[in-house]
Amino acid sequence: MTTLRPIGQVVSGLVDLAAAPRQGDEGAPEAWVEVRADLAAAVATLPVGEDVLLLTWLDRADRDVLFVHPRSDPARPVESVFRTRSPDRPNPIGLHRVRVLEVDGCRVRVGDLEALDGTPVLDIKPVLGAIDDR
Amino acid sequence: MTTLRPIGQVVSGLVDLAAAPRQGDEGAPEAWVEVRADLAAAVATLPVGEDVLLLTWLDRADRDVLFVHPRSDPARPVESVFRTRSPDRPNPIGLHRVRVLEVDGCRVRVGDLEALDGTPVLDIKPVLGAIDDR
Numbered sequence: 001m002t003t004l005r006p007i008g009q010v011v012s013g014l015v016d017l018a019a020a021p022r023q024g025d026e027g028a029p030e031a032w033v034e035v036r037a038d039l040a041a042a043v044a045t046l047p048v049g050e051d052v053l054l055l056t057w058l059d060r061a062d063r064d065v066l067f068v069h070p071r072s073d074p075a076r077p078v079e080s081v082f083r084t085r086s087p088d089r090p091n092p093i094g095l096h097r098v099r100v101l102e103v104d105g106c107r108v109r110v111g112d113l114e115a116l117d118g119t120p121v122l123d124i125k126p127v128l129g130a131i132d133d134r
Numbered sequence: 135m136t137t138l139r140p141i142g143q144v145v146s147g148l149v150d151l152a153a154a155p156r157q158g159d160e161g162a163p164e165a166w167v168e169v170r171a172d173l174a175a176a177v178a179t180l181p182v183g184e185d186v187l188l189l190t191w192l193d194r195a196d197r198d199v200l201f202v203h204p205r206s207d208p209a210r211p212v213e214s215v216f217r218t219r220s221p222d223r224p225n226p227i228g229l230h231r232v233r234v235l236e237v238d239g240c241r242v243r244v245g246d247l248e249a250l251d252g253t254p255v256l257d258i259k260p261v262l263g264a265i266d267d268r
Contacts, residue, residue, distance in 0.1 A: 002191070003137050007224050039224075042200045042214040052216075055227055057136070066176045080176040082186075082258040090141050090173075091256040093189055093227065122225040124216040 004057060006120035008035035008106070015117045017060060028114040032107050033121050040106045046124065047100055054096040055123040056115050061092035094119070097127065138191060140254035142169035142240075149251045151194060162248040166241050167255050174240045180258065181234055188230040189257040190249050195226035228253070231261065 012031035021027045033054065035043050046052065065088035067078040081089040094115055102109040108124075146165035155161045167188065169177050180186065199222035201212040215223040228249055236243040242258075 002193070002197075004225055005197070039200070042216055045214050045217055047217075053229070055225070055229075059136070063136075063139070066173070080179050082176055083179055083181075083260055085259060085262060089257060091138055091189070093257055095187070095189075095229070095259065123223060123227055125219060125229065126217055128219060 004120075004122060006057065006122060007039055007124075008033055008121045010034075010056065010113065010115045010117060010119040010121060011107075012113065012115065012117045012119075014114070017116060021114045028112045030101065030109060030111050031113040031115070031117075032109050033124075035106050035108065035121070037106055043103060043106070043108055043124070046103050046108060047126075048103060049100065051097050051099050051127050052110075053125040053127055054094075054098050054110065054113070054115075054121065055125070056094035056096065057120040057122055058087040058092035058094045058115070059118075059120060060116065061087040061089065063088070063090055063092060065089065093122065138254075138256060140191065140256060141173055141258075142167055142255040144168075144190065144247065144249045144251060144253040144255060145241075146247065146249065146251040146253075148248070151250060155248045162246045164235065164243060164245050165247040165249070165251075166243050167258075169240050169242065169255070171240055177237060177240070177242055177258070180237050180242060181260075182237060183234065185231050185233050185261050186244075187259040187261055188228075188232050188244065188247070188249075188255065189259070190228035190230065191254040191256055192221040192226035192228045192249070193252075193254060194250065195221040195223065197222070197224055197226060199223065227256065 098110040
């Protein structure tokens with residue numbers, strides 16, 4: 001199995017795991033995605049004002065967890081991590097739909113990102129209606 | 135950077151890269167996702183009849199490609215891979231919205247999956263309205 005090579009990282013005021021919102025639309029702040037210098041041309045054409053899918057590696061997650069209380073609420077019965085968006089899972093890939101606000105060289109400013117400062121970024125994909133919205 | 139640990143693999147009649155449809159809704163076949171034996175309990179509650187997001191590792195992709203002709207059509211000008219769903223990209227993570235058709239122990243039957251036979255599976259996530267459909 002191949003090793004991941006991050007394309008960049010999240011630069012955010014969100015540094016505290018306990019304070020992070022569960023989802024990007026629950027009060028997450030703007031953040032910068034800083035990509036590697038060799039990728040500047042590849043992010044130059046990202047669509048400002050539109051949404052994209054950002055894939056991250058949730059490096060502070062516990063990869064041995066298979067069952068969680070949804071939204072960390074102990075009152076709710078445990079569920080398979082595959083039924084939740086818990087960061088704790090065998091391969092903690094974060095999937096975030098974010099608005100592109102600005103592209104400045106190797107830096108991309110995005111809205112409403114719940115990922116913590118320093119989180120590795122793996123990929124950026126367009127939102128496709130047929131895949132994501134049907 | 136941590137190495138990926140696949141949770142399983144795709145078992146599909148789709149073995150030929152050239153014959154693979156570009157997206158799952160363009161004529162892709164049913165397929166089985168075979169997960170590791172230790173994950174049987176974690177897939178037992180997957181919602182039959184509903185859609186989930188399947189994340190795969192597109193192991194036949196070229197990770198050094200940054201610009202592609204969209205849909206491999208040479209008549210279309212090249213675009214950044216981050217503007218397309220091309221499998222060729224620095225971290226070739228496939229994102230597939232598929233219907234769960236059946237769960238049988240460690241095997242999950244899904245509809246309309248364009249991933250090739252043997253493709254490693256990384257994760258299964260629920261579709262969340264706020265993230266995927268807004």
